[in-house]
Amino acid sequence: MTDFSRKDWLGFRLSRLFRRAGAHLPELGIIGLVTAGEVVLLLQGQLIEKLVEGVPLWALALMALAPPVATGWLAGSLRRRREPAPELPRRLPFPDPGDDLVGRAAELELIRERAAESGLVVVRGPVGMGTSAVAIRGVWELADDDGKQRYADVRGPDRDHPETPLSVAQRVLRTLGRSPGAIQEPEDATSHVIDALRRTGRVLLLDNVSTWSQVAWLPPRVPGAHIVVAGPLPDELPQHIKPIELGPLDLEAGRKLLARHLGDEHAGHDPQATALVDACLGSPAEIVRIGRWLARNPKIPLRAVVDDLKRLSIDEKLAFVLDLSVKQLRPTAKQLLILLARLPVAEVDHQAAAALLGVPSADDAIKELADLGLVENVRMTRVRVTGAYRDAGAESTPREAAAWRRLVEHFAEQADAFAARLPGDDARTWFAIEDRVLLQVLTRGRPVPKTSRALGRIADALDSWFRLEQRHEDRLRAAEALAKAAKALGDDHVRATAELRQCAILLTSGDPRKARQHFNQAAELRVRVQSWPAELHLGHAAVLLLASRDEFTAVESALVHYGQALSGGDTAAHAIRMINVAALLLRRGQTLDHDGLGAEAGRLYTDARAVLFEALELARRAGDRGAEAHAHELLALAHLYLGLVFDTSSHLQQAERLYAETADGIGRARCLVHRAGALLEDPKHVPEEVAALLDDALAGLPPAGVSTALAHLRLAGLRPEHTVRHRAAGLAALAPWDGIAEPQQVSELRKALRHLKLVTLRWSPAAGRRWSRS
Numbered sequence: 001m002t003d004f005s006r007k008d009w010l011g012f013r014l015s016r017l018f019r020r021a022g023a024h025l026p027e028l029g030i031i032g033l034v035t036a037g038e039v040v041l042l043l044q045g046q047l048i049e050k051l052v053e054g055v056p057l058w059a060l061a062l063m064a065l066a067p068p069v070a071t072g073w074l075a076g077s078l079r080r081r082r083e084p085a086p087e088l089p090r091r092l093p094f095p096d097p098g099d100d101l102v103g104r105a106a107e108l109e110l111i112r113e114r115a116a117e118s119g120l121v122v123v124r125g126p127v128g129m130g131t132s133a134v135a136i137r138g139v140w141e142l143a144d145d146d147g148k149q150r151y152a153d154v155r156g157p158d159r160d161h162p163e164t165p166l167s168v169a170q171r172v173l174r175t176l177g178r179s180p181g182a183i184q185e186p187e188d189a190t191s192h193v194i195d196a197l198r199r200t201g202r203v204l205l206l207d208n209v210s211t212w213s214q215v216a217w218l219p220p221r222v223p224g225a226h227i228v229v230a231g232p233l234p235d236e237l238p239q240h241i242k243p244i245e246l247g248p249l250d251l252e253a254g255r256k257l258l259a260r261h262l263g264d265e266h267a268g269h270d271p272q273a274t275a276l277v278d279a280c281l282g283s284p285a286e287i288v289r290i291g292r293w294l295a296r297n298p299k300i301p302l303r304a305v306v307d308d309l310k311r312l313s314i315d316e317k318l319a320f321v322l323d324l325s326v327k328q329l330r331p332t333a334k335q336l337l338i339l340l341a342r343l344p345v346a347e348v349d350h351q352a353a354a355a356l357l358g359v360p361s362a363d364d365a366i367k368e369l370a371d372l373g374l375v376e377n378v379r380m381t382r383v384r385v386t387g388a389y390r391d392a393g394a395e396s397t398p399r400e401a402a403a404w405r406r407l408v409e410h411f412a413e414q415a416d417a418f419a420a421r422l423p424g425d426d427a428r429t430w431f432a433i434e435d436r437v438l439l440q441v442l443t444r445g446r447p448v449p450k451t452s453r454a455l456g457r458i459a460d461a462l463d464s465w466f467r468l469e470q471r472h473e474d475r476l477r478a479a480e481a482l483a484k485a486a487k488a489l490g491d492d493h494v495r496a497t498a499e500l501r502q503c504a505i506l507l508t509s510g511d512p513r514k515a516r517q518h519f520n521q522a523a524e525l526r527v528r529v530q531s532w533p534a535e536l537h538l539g540h541a542a543v544l545l546l547a548s549r550d551e552f553t554a555v556e557s558a559l560v561h562y563g564q565a566l567s568g569g570d571t572a573a574h575a576i577r578m579i580n581v582a583a584l585l586l587r588r589g590q591t592l593d594h595d596g597l598g599a600e601a602g603r604l605y606t607d608a609r610a611v612l613f614e615a616l617e618l619a620r621r622a623g624d625r626g627a628e629a630h631a632h633e634l635l636a637l638a639h640l641y642l643g644l645v646f647d648t649s650s651h652l653q654q655a656e657r658l659y660a661e662t663a664d665g666i667g668r669a670r671c672l673v674h675r676a677g678a679l680l681e682d683p684k685h686v687p688e689e690v691a692a693l694l695d696d697a698l699a700g701l702p703p704a705g706v707s708t709a710l711a712h713l714r715l716a717g718l719r720p721e722h723t724v725r726h727r728a729a730g731l732a733a734l735a736p737w738d739g740i741a742e743p744q745q746v747s748e749l750r751k752a753l754r755h756l757k758l759v760t761l762r763w764s765p766a767a768g769r770r771w772s773r774s
Contacts, residue, residue: 094149094205097140099260102284103253104134110244111138111228115203118240119221124233125246128285132207134246135230142226143203150175153378154215155208157345157440162210167436169217170471172206174432181470181665186217199224211235248282257284261291272302279309285386289373293324325372332357333365337374339403340385345440347384348407349433355410356403382433404448411441412454415461423468423663431465438462439474442481452491455482456498463501470665472702476505492525499525500539508666510705511736512546519543534573537562541580545587546743555584572622578615579630582608586638591744593641602642609638626667629658633671640678648678669700673707676714691718709733709749716753727753 101108107123111134114121123138125131143149152175156163163171169189170180176196183189197204202225209215209231218227220240237243249257254277262273280286294300312320329337339356340348354362366383369375375383414430415438421427438458447455459482466475479501486495499522506515519539523532532540541558544551559580566573589604612635619627636651652671659667676693679685694711701708712730716723730753737746 094139094146094151095136097137098133101130101133101137102257102260103249104130104137104246107134107244107246108138108141111135112141114242114244115142115226115228119223119226120218120241121226121228122233122237122241122243123228123230123246124243127232128283129246129248130284131230131232131246133284134244135205135207135228139203139205139228142228143201148200148202150202150204151207152205153207154210155346155378155384157347157437159344159346162214163436165214165217168206168209168214172204176204179469181663190217190219193227194219194222197222197225197227201225203228205230207231209233212237249277249284249287250282251277254278254280254282254284254287257287258291261288261295272306275306276302276309279306285373289322289325292372293328296328322374325374328372329374330365330368332359332362333368336362336365337369337385339400340375340383342400343404343407344444345437347378347382348437350381350383351414352407352410353383355406358403358406401448405451405454408441408448408451408454408458411438412457415458419461419464422464431461435462435465435474439478439481442478442485444485447485447488449489452486452489452494455485456494459498459501468663470663472505472509476502476509479505496522496525496533496536500535503539503543507542507546509702510708510733512543513736513740515546516543516740532561532565534562534565537565538576538580545583552584552588559584571618572624572627575615575618575622575624575627575631578611578618579627579634582611582615582631582634582638585611586634586641589641594744594748605638605641609635609642612638625658625662626664629655629662629664629667632658633667633674636671636674636678640674640681645678645681649675652678665700666702669697670707672697672700673711676711680714687718691715694718704733704736706734706745706749709753713749713753 111121111123121138123131123135125134139149152168152172154163154168154171156167165186166183169183169186173180173183173189173192176193178192178196182192193204204225205228206215206218207230209229210233212233212235215229216238218229233243248254251274255273258273258277276290277287280290290305294302294305309320326334326337336353336357340353343356348356350362350366353366354360356362357365366375366377370377370383373386375385378384411434414434418427418430422431439462442455442459442462459478462478463475466472466478479498483495483498483502486492486498499518503515503518503522506512506518522536522539537558541555541562544555544558559577562580563574563577566577585604585608589601589608592598592604593601612631616628616631616635619625619631632651632655636648636655639645639647639651652675656668656671659665659671672693676690676697679690679693694715698708698711701711709730712726712733716726716730719726731750734746734750734753
């Protein structure tokens with residue numbers, strides 16, 4: 001089905017040439033007029049000389065500049081009018097109900113009954129039976145107000161693997177206006193769904209569900225709302241679920257469906273129409289597809305098609321109907337079908353389809369394919385090859401490689417543009433639709449040459465998006481995929497960036513062992529220290545603080561190299577440098593404080609406070625709210641160590657506010673641990689209030705890390721009845737340091753947890769994590 005003859009290829013190239021030329025007709029027309037005018041003026045040179053005699057020089061300059069300026073303005077206006085920027089709604093609209101369904105009245109009645117009985121309705125049936133159409137129509141009958149309808153298509157961009165339950169839960173939360181980063185497991189989403197739907201009269205439809213395990217976390221009932229699940233669902237369902245099964249259409253219903261495309265005069269009374277429905281096995285999708293083809297070929301008798309179908313097996317019948325449609329495609333539509341079928345992603349938007357072809361618009365080709373049932377439009381302006389059409393070609397051709405490069409460049413440009421507009425609503429909507437597709441682009445098994453830089457731009461944009469949504473596992477997955485792609489393409493620069501990003505993410509999540517491994521891999525790509533980029537020196541400092549025995553001199557050297565590698569005008573980077581210098585001063589002071597040298601420690605705390613105020617000013621000038629929050633966090637700790645409790649509280653409030661605004665849940669959780677530590681310094685503190693702060697902090701912290709261990713240690717002292725549980729959890733949080741060099745803070749925390757002795761502990765994060773005991 002993917003044969004593309006030279007005639008087809010020539011037709012496609014000519015069509016693409018005409019489309020590209022048509023996209024520039026306004027400019028070409030205007031430039032042609034200007035050129036013709038210039039020729040006329042040149043032929044009338046003598047006249048021009050007479051005309052300009054006595055005209056001031058400034059007037060001549062104005063006359064010379066006016067035509068090109070006007071030309072550019074008019075051409076730009078025409079292009080903007082022709083290609084308006086797409087407007088993305090904040091919430092995806094619910095699909096239209098479509099035409100009245102044929103032969104499904106009983107199933108629609110069952111949907112109403114089951115919704116009234118249990119609130120959770122399951123509609124399942126094989127591919128091609130119209131499961132989605134029935135479910136969508138049923139939802140419209142339950143709630144005909146689009147303000148009460150919520151739709152989530154849970155198909156992912158991977159053709160061969162369904163979305164994970166966690167991914168489905170995140171998509172549902174986003175559909176309901178909740179943050180997907182608020183959950184760590186699918187079951188965490190259950191309460192959010194109940195809160196979003198309770199007594200709202202809304203109906204939530206989860207469409208194209210592959211297996212029950214994807215939605216097993218759904219609540220069985222939500223008061224005052226309904227949930228509808230639709231898809232193949234071939235696995236066994238729980239006993240309390242009574243699915244509405246969709247089977248083949250009966251012969252009479254199938255004949256009526258066929259008559260919608262052929263007319264009653266052809267299908268209404270012709271006995272061959274019934275035979276054709278029988279040959280199509282009662283599948284609505286196949287009846288529609290063959291009906292549309294016959295409508296385009298009215299001279300072909302039904303008997304001929306029926307005779308051909310009767311001689312074929314079931315699998316061959318599906319291929320026969322598809323082949324009939326493909327043979328009638330025009331070259332551009334046929335080439336698009338081939339490219340879409342060979343993509344590693346299952347669906348793309350219309351602009352990406354145009355990028356595949358290398359033309360300004362692919363709407364005509366998409367419409368031609370959709371009319372024949374070869375593709376379907378999903379989630380507004382997205383196109384997906386139907387499940388019946390697959391191309392399992394092993395090797396990509398040079399044409400397909402070039403098309404893939406165009407697609408990757410298109411995604412890189414789009415991702416760059418929308419990442420710059422985060423956290424705006426339009427950017428959030430775009431990433432919510434495309435993030436899984438972009439991940440699938442990064443994880444392509446055999447990356448196409450000359451795409452590494454574009455893949456790096458896609459990964460950068462995804463990192464910004466996933467950080468905003470607090471999806472740290474997806475951040476790590478994107479960085480891993482970029483590192484593998486860059487290694488396969490031999491791009492050491494992009495690979496070093498990806499390895500450093502993995503190092504930073506793992507440091508944040510409390511896994512210093514793996515973080516050091518990725519740092520070492522990045523460093524091996526740039527052997528000479530003088531050739532390291534600034535980010536590598538900063539990563540080196542962080543690794544030394546977290547996974548070494550307090551090598552302060554080496555950390556200081558790494559920060560010096562970092563400062564030397566920065567450009568003078570990079571205010572944000574210099575703010576980060578000063579924050580890390582202050583962190584190093586605090587860390588040294590904590591060590592001295594622990595050894596009983598309080599006076600020397602106090603001087604270091606005072607120096608760190610001065611550096612942090614300067615860093616805070618730089619961060620404000622640079623507009624880096626993350627750095628600003630970090631500076632406030634460390635200022636709170638410096639004031640706490642100096643005994644200035646009021647200033648501590650003030651800076652912690654500022655840090656929490658900024659972390660909340662930048663969606664940094666881990667940073668905010670660290671501040672809660674600091675606040676709990678400050679409260680414990682007050683003899684009049686209320687234990688349950690402090691314990692509540694620590695519980696809130698643990699909800700936002702990763703399972704491993706010093707802050708997590710410290711929170712469990714403090715909770716063990718506040719709630720002695722749960723000491724054993726908190727001791728085990730605290731030691732587990734320190735497990736990543738087992739077998740490697742560890743800072744003194746980790747050693748002391750481990751010792752305190754093992755001996756079940758609660759001491760007053762202080763901790764702060766910057767280029768690593770710090771600890772002290774008073």
